[in-house]
Amino acid sequence: MDFDTxxxxxxxxxxxxxxxxxxxSVFSFSETLKRLxxxxxxxxxxxxxxxxxxxxxxxxxxxxIYIERSKxxxxxxxxxxxxxxxxxxxxxxxxxxxxxxTLILLKENRDNKxxxxxxxxxxxxxxxxxxxxxxxxxxxxxxADTANYIYSELLKKFAGKDISIASVTGKGVxxxxxxxxxxxxxxxxxxxxKSKMKIEIPQDEQIDIIVxxxxxSEGQNxxxxxxxxxxxxxxxxxxxxxxxxxVDRIGSRNDKIQMINFFPNADLNEYLDLERRVKGKMTxxxxxxxxxxxxxxxxxxxxxxxxxxxxxxxxEVIDIEDTNENISLTDLNMNEYLYExxxxxxxxxxxxxxxxxxxxxxxxxxxxxxxCFKHSKNDAKPKNDSSLYPYYLIxxxxxxxxxxxxxxxxxxxxxFRQLCYEKNEVQEKVLKEFFKNTKNATEMGFYSELLNxxxxxxxxxxxxxxxxxVFDFSGFNNNFKDDTTxxxxxVSFLVVG
Numbered sequence: 001m002d003f004d005t006x007x008x009x010x011x012x013x014x015x016x017x018x019x020x021x022x023x024x025s026v027f028s029f030s031e032t033l034k035r036l037x038x039x040x041x042x043x044x045x046x047x048x049x050x051x052x053x054x055x056x057x058x059x060x061x062x063x064x065i066y067i068e069r070s071k072x073x074x075x076x077x078x079x080x081x082x083x084x085x086x087x088x089x090x091x092x093x094x095x096x097x098x099x100x101x102t103l104i105l106l107k108e109n110r111d112n113k114x115x116x117x118x119x120x121x122x123x124x125x126x127x128x129x130x131x132x133x134x135x136x137x138x139x140x141x142x143x144a145d146t147a148n149y150i151y152s153e154l155l156k157k158f159a160g161k162d163i164s165i166a167s168v169t170g171k172g173v174x175x176x177x178x179x180x181x182x183x184x185x186x187x188x189x190x191x192x193x194k195s196k197m198k199i200e201i202p203q204d205e206q207i208d209i210i211v212x213x214x215x216x217s218e219g220q221n222x223x224x225x226x227x228x229x230x231x232x233x234x235x236x237x238x239x240x241x242x243x244x245x246x247v248d249r250i251g252s253r254n255d256k257i258q259m260i261n262f263f264p265n266a267d268l269n270e271y272l273d274l275e276r277r278v279k280g281k282m283t284x285x286x287x288x289x290x291x292x293x294x295x296x297x298x299x300x301x302x303x304x305x306x307x308x309x310x311x312x313x314x315x316e317v318i319d320i321e322d323t324n325e326n327i328s329l330t331d332l333n334m335n336e337y338l339y340e341x342x343x344x345x346x347x348x349x350x351x352x353x354x355x356x357x358x359x360x361x362x363x364x365x366x367x368x369x370x371x372c373f374k375h376s377k378n379d380a381k382p383k384n385d386s387s388l389y390p391y392y393l394i395x396x397x398x399x400x401x402x403x404x405x406x407x408x409x410x411x412x413x414x415x416f417r418q419l420c421y422e423k424n425e426v427q428e429k430v431l432k433e434f435f436k437n438t439k440n441a442t443e444m445g446f447y448s449e450l451l452n453x454x455x456x457x458x459x460x461x462x463x464x465x466x467x468x469x470v471f472d473f474s475g476f477n478n479n480f481k482d483d484t485t486x487x488x489x490x491v492s493f494l495v496v497g
Contacts, residue, residue, distance in 0.1 A: 192224035223252035364496035368397035430497035
C-alpha cells in the first residue's frame, strides 16, 4: 500500500466523520472542527520546531469510544516544508471559518433541531399523551458530545420545573436529581424502578428523562418508559430496533409505546445515495485505516435493504423477527468492541500476565456463565470465516441452555461489556453465594457441566456449517468432529449470579 492510497483513504474518513457529526448535532460538528484545528496547530508547531510529525486520525463513532485509527509518521526531511505549511494555514483558515459559523449559530440559539426536540419533550412531560401520567422519555444519540449537548439544553429549557434529567454515555453519567447516585445502575433504576427493582419509589426520587448513547441500548429492562426518541439516525435499522427493545418488553404496563425518529432534512433517496457513495469507498477506508486488503462481504453493500428498512421505519416500528430481510454483515460487525478491547489491553499491559482459566463473578439478570475458549488447532478453520477465530464466546444459563451461541459473538461481547463495565469493586453478595455453592471453588462440577455444554454447542455449530458445504467443490469437511473438550483451551469465564 502506498502513501497516496492511504492519504486518499484518510480524506474519505474525514469526510464521513464530518458528515455523521453534522447530521447528529451542530454542537458535535463544532467540537470535531475544534479538534481538527487543534491537530493542525500542533502539526504547524512541530514543523516549525523541526520535529517529526505523527499523524493521528480518530474517527468518532457510536459513543465515541468506538473508533478506527490511522497512524503514521512523516519525516520532516521528506517534506517541502514551506509548501506544506502554506497548505496547512490555508486548511486552518477554511476550517476556522466554518467553526466560527457554528459558534455563532449556537450562541444565537438557532439550532432548530434541538428546539423541535424541546417541543416534543415539553408536550410529552406536560400532557403525557401516550399513557396517562407517564412522563418518561429515553433519548438516544450516536455521540457522547451530542448527548451532553442535549442534556445541557434540556437543563436550561426546564430549569425550575419539576423534571429530573440524566445523561448516560460511555464517558460517564450525570443527573439533575440530587437524590439519585451518579452511577450507571442507580440512574437506570431511578428511571425504571418498576422493571429494574420491582418496587414503587417516590416521584422525587425518580428520573423522567435519560439522554444516552448505545451503551444502554441493549440488555436493559426500561419498560417503565413509553417513549424512545432517536435524535440522530443510526445507519442500520437493526440498531433502532434494539434501542426500541429497551421499552418494548414483556411486563410493560403501558398501553401505547411511541418511537420518534429525527431523519436528516433531505430526501431519503438523496440520503441513501450519499451513504451508497460513502460505503463505495470502504475498500479504500480499510486500506487507509488498517493497511490490510478489503475484508468486507458483498452483502454489506445491500442498499436496497437499507432503503426498505428506513422507509418502513418512517411509517411504523418493525420487529426484527417479522422482517423477511436478511441482516447485512454491517449490522453484525463488532469492530467497535474489538477496538475498545484492544485499546484497553494496550493501556493495561499487566493483563498479559493473567493465567488462562481465570474467572470472575458479577451480578446480572440472567444467571449463567459466559465462557471464552481458544481452539488449539489454529489451522482447522480459515480465519476469515470468523472475526474471532480461534476464539469462541458462549453464554450458557444455569439450566444448561445456550442463550448466545458463538455465531452471536457480537451479542455476547455486548453482554460481557454491560455486565462488567465500570464494575471496579468486588461484587460481595454474588461472590459469597458462589463460594457457598462451590465450597470456596473446590467443587466446580456444576460449572464443568456447563463448560461441556458450551463445547458441544461449538462442535454442533461447526458441524452444521460443514453440512452446508457438502455441495461445494471441496466437499463435506468437518474438522471438528473428533475434537474433545481438551481441544478447547479455557481462556476465562464469567459467572453471572
